[in-house]
Amino acid sequence: MNTTTTSMRVACLAGAALSVLACAFPAAAQNAAAEQDAAEDGSVIVVTGSIRGSLENATETKRAALNVVDVATADSVGRFPDENIAAALARLPGVAVQLDQGQARYIQVRGAPNRWTSVAIDGLPQTGTDEGGGERAYRFDAVPAVLLQQLVVNKSLTPDITAEAITALVDLQTYSPLDDGKLGFSVTGDAGYGFMDLGEGQQRSGSLRLSWTNDRIGIAVGGSHYLRDQVTDNREAGYDANGIPIDIDIRNYELRRENNGLFGAFEVRASDDLKLFVNGIYTEFVDREERNAYEIELADSGARGTRGLLSGSLDNVSITTNYNDGLYVNENIITSAGFDYDTPEGGVKGIVGYTRTENTTDLPLIQSSIRGISVDYDRSADPRFPVVDLFRTINTGGVFSRGEPLGEIPITEQSVPRTILIPIVQGVVSDAWSGRLDAWKQLDDLKISAGLYATKRDITGNNIGIGGIVPLAATGFNPNDYATDRAWNTQFPLGVGINYLDTRAMNRDLQSALATAGIDPANFVLPTSFYDQQERIYAGYAMAQWDAGPLQLVAGLRAEQYEIDNAGTVLFGGTAAPLAVSQDFFDLFPSVNIRYEASDNIVLRLGGQRGVSRPAYAAIRVGASISDTAATIGGGNPFLTPEYTWGADATIEYYFASNGIASISGFHRWVEDVLYQSQQLVGSDLYDTDGIDRSNYLLGSTFNGEQGTLYGVEFNVETQFDFLPGALAGLGVQGNLTLLGGDFEARNAAGDLETFGFQGLSDTVLNASVFYEYAGLSLRVAYQKRSEFLDTIGGLGAGEFRDGFENLDVTARYALTPNITLFADLANLTDETYVAFEGTPATPSEVERIGERYLFGVRFNF
Template sequence: MTTQAQFLLRSTALCGVAIGMLFQAGAACAEEVGDGATASASVAEDASTPAGEIVVTGSIVAAQQASLEAKRIAVNMTDIASADAAARFPDQNAAAALARLPGVAVQRDQGQERYIQVRGAPNRWTSVSIDGVPMVGVDEGGDTRAFRFDAIPAVMLSEMVINKSLTSDLQADAIVATIDLKTYSPLERQGFHVDGGLGYGVMDHGGGQQRQGSVRLSWSNETFGMVLGASHYLRDQVTDNREASYDEASGAATSYSVRNYKLERWNNGLFGGLEWSPEAGQKLYAKVIWSEFADNEERNQYDFGVSGDTVTSLRGSFNDGKYRNRNTIAMLGGDYDDFDGLTASVKLNYARTVNTTDLPLIMASASTLPELTYTADDPRFPIFTDAGGSFDQADLSQTGTILLPLKQRTQSDSYTIKADLAKVMGDLTLAAGLLYADRDIAGNTLSSSKYVYLGAYGEAVGQPFDINSYITGKAWDTSYPLGLSLNYVDNTAMRRDAQSLLSTLEGAGLYDPSTDIDPTTRYTQRERTLAGYLMGKLEVGPLTLVGGLRVEDYAMDNAGQLYDGTDYSARNYSTHTTDFFPSLNLRYEASDDVVLRLAGQRGISRPAYGAVRVGASISDTATPGTISGGNPLLKPEYTWGLDASAEWYLPGNGMLALGAFYRWVDNVLYGAQETVNSHFYDSAGVDRSGYLFEGTYNGRSGKLYGVELNALKQFDFLPGALSGLGVQGNLTLLDGDFTALDDDGEVATYDFQGMSRTIVNASVFYEKYGVSARVSYQWRTHWLDTLGGLGSGEYRQGYGNLDVALRYAVNETFTLYADLSNLTNETYVAYAGTSATPTEVERIGARYLFGLRFNF
């Protein structure tokens, strides 16, 4: 029996035992409740509400019930979170809210949720749409198309839908899932309404503030509606960080990086919409979304080179970095329903995403090396000892101070037209649609190829720069042991004076800011996608079959520059492919409460913009020669997938579900150094086909598979106050790998980046008498984070997060709340090989937020 089969059998058996136990509890509940039980939810679905769109009012129970009903009637495999349910968790953005759903893991940056990973797969395998229109992300590294969820505040949304199996009307650029973020519609509620909240709290580590505020104003009558919304979230955060490097052969530490970050992060959002429904079944609308993620990051860092138990070198690094991600989305659309089976919709969308990084890193080594030794009894926390009493933090070389002007900017402008048409003809519904997307991308990847000598040049122009003069009298706010006493530097003043010096150097002809960015890291691209689909839905008694074919014609024009050590040369590369993506979904209502599903599909994941850029640096002096940069010859990843599930909807408010999936993936993307085997980089008669290229490559085949168990139940059969108790949880068990050539040219097997083999989300909640309380725990096992050059992988250690959310409805208008997050004060650890060689150790502390929500 194969390893995959054994895994699926073991996992299915484990989940089957758990489901059996829960089914017995559910049956007992059903006997006590009886047929006369009524759901504690307000769910409206009528002729004016599109199929699958649920209008929700009321408590968390109502929101959960509505999400369950939407999942039950969906023709494909989905998981759904309503915005009202998300508001009952301490979540500030869409990533945190989605992480509560089955099979979803979250990828954090400085403790804040940024990307999500569905079914443990790389985040590039999950695509995103807003109100049904596909969106593509750009980030500061330029190496992913994944959408940044920390840029979308949850307050803008009415519903978040994870489509785990595809139908042909959904974008094919999804290997494990596509997520649709649905924005609020003012026509859902007539009259004038104000919804929002204010909150303030503290970060346990560092004592910095945490604040948030949101407001949504909406008004509508039977034919016209308008909405305006705004949101703000900010945290002042201190992050403890330790990083280390090791000798590959012996495993001994070669350096330790001791870091402390002071961050000011905020998310701002604006949202507006107009809707006009002149007649029932007809609607025209216009929507605008603007969102911003900002991170002001002050870094204090000391790097200790070590050998044996002795410190051999010491360098300080400091910066006042600025990270920005801005999204502007505008949409015009119209829906038509003649109530005789004909429906149509048209959407025109413009989306701009701009991501910038400005990270002037100032560094200097110790002018006199102090007599330092160290111990690492706990490899996460090296302890340094000043053996000779000669350590002086203010002893960095003034003339040797350098600045590394790290800069990055990527902008994507996208124009999309989407049209859909459907006709119901008895038991058969036929649908067809077209999509055209035209996207321009211009940017650069973050590089470190240039140094500016602040110390030496500063003295030359009579403006000396003393890096030591910025050390303050304030000690680091750290919970990590260190052994030495370190004080913060004034990063803001250091950056200000460095920029003043750069202006002087520019005037003296010693500095040219136009050369800060390596031309080989720049790229200009235009991609165009023309897609069409035909789909049919056949309902035969309890069986619903949905099958269709999607065709996508994709073209990209790619421009950049090559550098051969002497000259730059412009290069262009274009690709054009036409692909076919069939899909089939079967839904069978075995009874009023049991739904069985089976689905099959083909999907795609296209390489990131930075990964396929033309730009590259060439060295002809090495033997063999080397090339580093983008790889325009990359192929997309393609997949065939199968999904199956059984869902049991319990009386009152509850569900049990067991699902399994399998994905076969070709052309898996990974990073490595391999022979070029192409004449694309040849110039001036030089054959470079045998050079070694360092960048992103296509591997061979891969497979990802697993099972998911999801359970939700409120114990409404219990007497009195106890009937407010309930539980919600999900368990996902995963496995998979892919093959590629190793450093010796042999076929080897590797894990997928980001795949935890076990993901758990569990919560106990109470909802009654105006009280809403929830204790939630999230846990995931270790996963491969960075593959490196195949053989030098970095893993992330598994961790759990414990959160508590409390709500008390003072009356129908005001609700008090308290959100207590990361109460276990998790330590996030990355390691190379084993946990005995940690490469990064980070902690941000617990967070406490208190406030008031209002709606009237």
Template sequence: MRKGQFNPFVSSAAIACALLYPSLALANDAEVAEASVDAEIVVAGSISESQAASVEEKRKALNLVDVAAADAVGRFPDQNSAAALSRLPAVAVQRDQGQERYIQVRGAPNRWTSVMIDGVPMIGVDEGGDSRAFRFDAVPAVLLSSMVINKSLTPALQADAIVATIDLQTYSPLARKGLHIDGDIGYGFMDHGNGEQRQGSLRLSWANDVVGIVLGGSHYRRKQLTDNREVGLYDEPTSPSDTTFGPTEIDIRQYQIERWNNGLFAGIEYEPAAGQRIYAKAIFTEFSDDEQRNQYELRLDRAASGFRNLSAGDLVSVPVRGSFNYGEYRNRNYIGTIGGDLETDSGLKVSAKLNYARTDNQTYLPLVQASTGSGLGSPSLTYDRSDPRFPVVTLYNTIAGPTAGTFARGTAATGFNQRSLSAAGAIMIAAQQQTVSDSYTVKLDIEKQLGNLTLSAGGLFADRTIAGNNFSFSNVAALGALGSVVNQPFDVNAYVTDKPWNTQFPLGFALNYIDNRGMRRDIDSLVAKLVAAGRFDPEGNIPLTDRYSQTEKTYAGYVMASADLGKASITGGVRVEHYVLGNRGTARIGAVNTPLADQRSYTDLFPSLNARIELADDLVFRIGGQRGVSRPAYGAIRIGSSINDTASPGTVGGGNPALAPEYTWGLDSSLEWYLPGNGILAVSGFHRWVNNVFYQNTQAVGSNVFNSGGVDRSSYLLTSTFNGTNGRLYGVEMNFQQRFTFLPSPLDGFGFQGNLTLLGGKFDTQLVNGSQRKGIPFPGLSDTIANASLYFEKYGLSARVSYQWRGDWFDSLGGFGSGESRRGYDNLDVSLRYKVTDNFTVFADASNLTNAMYVAYEDSMDKPTEVEQIGARYMFGVRFNF
């Protein structure tokens, strides 16, 4: 089944499960903890103990949740919180260079999953604010005590969540009395290129009956090679005699990557008496990525002559463009929280928090480009696409043709001359972005127990400022032409080394590495001289039209009631949120920069209801319904733009400040059988009806936000993000966990954890000029997500084999538009732990043993647009605790 296509089984099963036992009952769990479960799950023992803690918290929760307890993180080869969360039901991940980055719950776009840290909402500003999704690769898993996925909402949780909100809960030192030292040291390698992996963490905690202190840090670093093949576009034949169609280019890339994650955290808690606690916590996390790119584009559609199609090509004088850089990606989070909890004998509970969070996301990619000369300066070639993923290219010399001004294929070339690029034509594109978010949040929750009834109320105020720009590629320095002007000639060909590429992909000819670091050092020096000479303006790296400055204020309050009716319970209430957005930027109208501003506000009610019924001692049924919201990314709503008043009709390129939030009504239900030995067998279904779905298009502005100087631009054509209609997302989740304690020894050490999710979903665009597209799949929606882990734990040995699979999905960054799909892939991981003593455990992890290949394609697999592979990775080390 293609993604987004209607699946009667999935839809019917989801609705049937959601409507099963629709009777209302009342809930016996009256906690208003931010994650709707107990705040801490600290497990220092076995897989089975960790599983038992997670299952117990799921069972007690007043809403539908899935939980990953602390020790589960250490027993998988999971370096960050995204990888650990991907083991839970209906959770898929988006990877970058093979590393887990974003979470997609229930196959939905990542923007539909919100994130909290210790109950405080967190917002992402990745890639120039093009996504509000939180980057999980910036948060090492070892900082956390547990991770809770709330799949149905209560009024106490933020409403900015269409499919789920995830609470990342940090470690509490008061959870264990005395002095404790926990940590690990590991070292390993990447299979492709033999780059090193290393990791280390240390957590020191001390507590008595009154005070607890914790200090900790973590470090992870990896060096890897990434093989990559890309195709820009595929031409279609224009007539039966057309012989120039197929791939427009063959793009050969390899990335040399060095990534590291650092985390620091500290906390102090003071509990002078039972039910009285004040605390302060601080977190710093850093994701850094230094990438060297070596790239050669064989520009097939610019050949002097010849033919090309999907199967093969024979082309004369094909221009080759080289692109090289040493780029830097940085993401840093600074989070500080102070708070207090009070619980009295009369059943009153009060929780207050004050939080500051800063996220700084920045990228600098000085990309150097140069091409071969025309005619005799470019090679001729043939290509064979018997395997469309790996076109095999044979190079030939180009010679003069039989008539003046023509060219012909000559003798076979021994390889591509990487020093044949035009040094005089070399340019540097100063690609750059930086977006910074500062947020202040105040949160108050109050709960009062009145017999079998618990009343709750609370409020939140969040004040954010966001300043940034979308990714800008507009500033170009002519390095080859200007180098001699400042007495530093630049020759792009001087950086070719004698070291051949270490590649696992077939190509047909060899390539050598470029000295990217040396090139970066020299262009930085050259650009500095050009700036001093007035030949290059670095302020142009980020045009005014790409910049934005926004303020975001959220005023929220809620009331909630939970009542206990014995075997049945209900929790319901309403949350109200008043949201105010201030939006400032610059429009370039002709040659004039014009400041523009816009302000919008919304007041919304978000009711929710969760019922829990104990059908038997070990059989629990849940049903819940809620309303949620997903607000637009900051870059998508920027008011900065380029406006053309002379075109007919006029045109606008930029953000869409009139973009409305996405809203949803959702229905969830589950049937949970809690098995002997801390196991669980559960099936759940859900359906989301979503309005205002984001997609990309070119259509009339439809508002006055770009009006200035008395000019009405509401009918101009805007290329940006718009709101669609009729979104539907639905699915069924099946989850089974069990340790086989009923088997004879030693087989009773075996256990299994697995889940399977079947999904469907689609949306429609607006009706524009009588045209409408229907049934468009959601970006990131895989029909199938599966996890399976078989483990053995006995005699000090803890071994686990884990398998993950996700099906094909539609992929379009920022919304609908590119028409690109992603091929499904699987991962096989193996983890081994052996407890040498009570204080030391040695471990060995092997990840991605399937050597997963990440493939994007256009329409079908015979038109791949990207093929990428990083290989397996291995880590060995020791964990310790005292």
């Protein structure tokens, strides 16, 4: 889209916003006048609204908590103003998001690797199984925000919380009809529609929740839907040891991403002290990704010419083409049932649950090549956006020269004999049964608590890998047949035109050709990538809470027994053989939290704890491939041990007289056995067969490093300036700044200690919002920024960094009536460019942009 069109669109949006304000302010002024009349007798003007209500609820929960927590609550119409949970959590102190093509997917609390944050739903722990099981990190984009009532980020632990949380446990609390306070029938929902600026695809959302309650019974059912048709601009590049590009990869993705959710709750208050409940959640994340990609092979062995740091001129290069109509699906079934018996003297609560997570990936990557091309490239203006000029190559007796210039990449000249299929098929299924029982007794100022927890989880699947290729020439498949005259939607400079291929039709015909030829892509999955695991956790805790006026002390001990049975396949010189390994760990996790109300406005906290993070399923798999010729092994590492940590937290919280909070928090984590990727000697007889000693082979895998430290300080302020006169009382701020540091030591293949940075650690994370909420009008401008961070750690510590980025979002709400609210969400108004780089920003390895997003609609609550 050109600049003029974008400017016109922004102008139209600004005009629409002004129109809303023009309509809103007469009503606001009228209400304000009525409130002023009411205030003349000395009464307090009460400014109501969704942001104010959420702020008050979150502040109240935070103040009453026994440990260090941050809280996000749903707004007054029963949902968060965010597309998913990750985006909602990103507004809290010390929380940064990891994006996948511009969409929030994971969270990182206090700059730590995302695996150090665990998740519970209504207090029952959950475990993430991402694509291939490569991470235990929980995928927050799979759970729509509308299902939830409150998000609690526990930054310090108490013994009743799972110890598998080094930096935080996020408790996702679902909607409870009996706790909502409404009687009779109610309906809550929203409907929205908008567009994506890049590609002009649609964006739509909708949710509906029906509930009915009386004094004893509460029933709720609902569902949600979110969809975006998105174009992602992408450039990638590889470099030699001198930082000179060896390839320029020009990509464009057309995506359809969809989140769907269903949920239900049935609750019975059998007596004033006893509540029975049953909950069920189904969520689905579907990502259909069409890829068009062209990799200009600057270091082609047959190329002639010059290849420089900022520019080059080469003849006789080839262009590798890659096309894909891929599908990613993540499904979750989460059910639970239990009871809650609570009296002033004591109580008991029990809950059992079943969770099934299925994650599948189907990437039928079609690859071909275009040969005999000459290229000039120029990176001098901006290394993120190399500009290329293409020409025909003329070969005269082995002497190459330039022919006619090419205005477009010749997508109809791909080599049919060189066309291959690279089938990438992955699937992971996790079935888990869990249960916990908690009991407590009040003895004057002392509350004694104890509980049991158990889970059994079966995990089967394979991690992503390339297990072979399929030549397509014999099937009659021709990629040139799918060329179109539809030009790319792109905002990046190219220097050459590119048209789309019809990847959907290509994939449809490909699957038909494979079926006719009797070829099943699933047969090309690496046998060493499969794993079959069962893990069991048995835990118990005892905890005491002592209340002595303004002082509260919570201390106790949690014991956890962790067991894992691990089976897979090892290739010994091409011969497959099954192998199994079992491990078990018993650990004690003490914790203490001190809360002191120094005054009516000041709360001081101090906490100490021990925590754990267990290795990902794919990382710990038995599967491996052995090369006796090279004396190397590649695969999982079944001897990995968990990461352990000791931690300390301290906070000073100042609560304003009417609403809001200002706080300073500091924390420190001492971590042992940090996980990282490297090459090391096997050091065991696990892979020894037929008299061959392989204990000195190099294993390329995940390993436990040495010790590390992670530390930081958080500044937070949230308040509405309701002391200001009249309409100015609607102004408010929500802002937090987190400053972070830390690293760890690990040994390289030579046995020498090196220092590494933690994955995901930005030294600065900033969230700032200014809002205005008065007499039915609600406006918020939200700004988020994080500094650069290490994304992945390579074989010997060479990593890929993500450049810092910022986002600016604007939300507007206007209540037409107490039950109907119009809304407008304007997201990514900075039109951010997301950049990854190798070593320094001068060698960007990935550059991506998705454009602004606009969504308009209505919310209702009856």
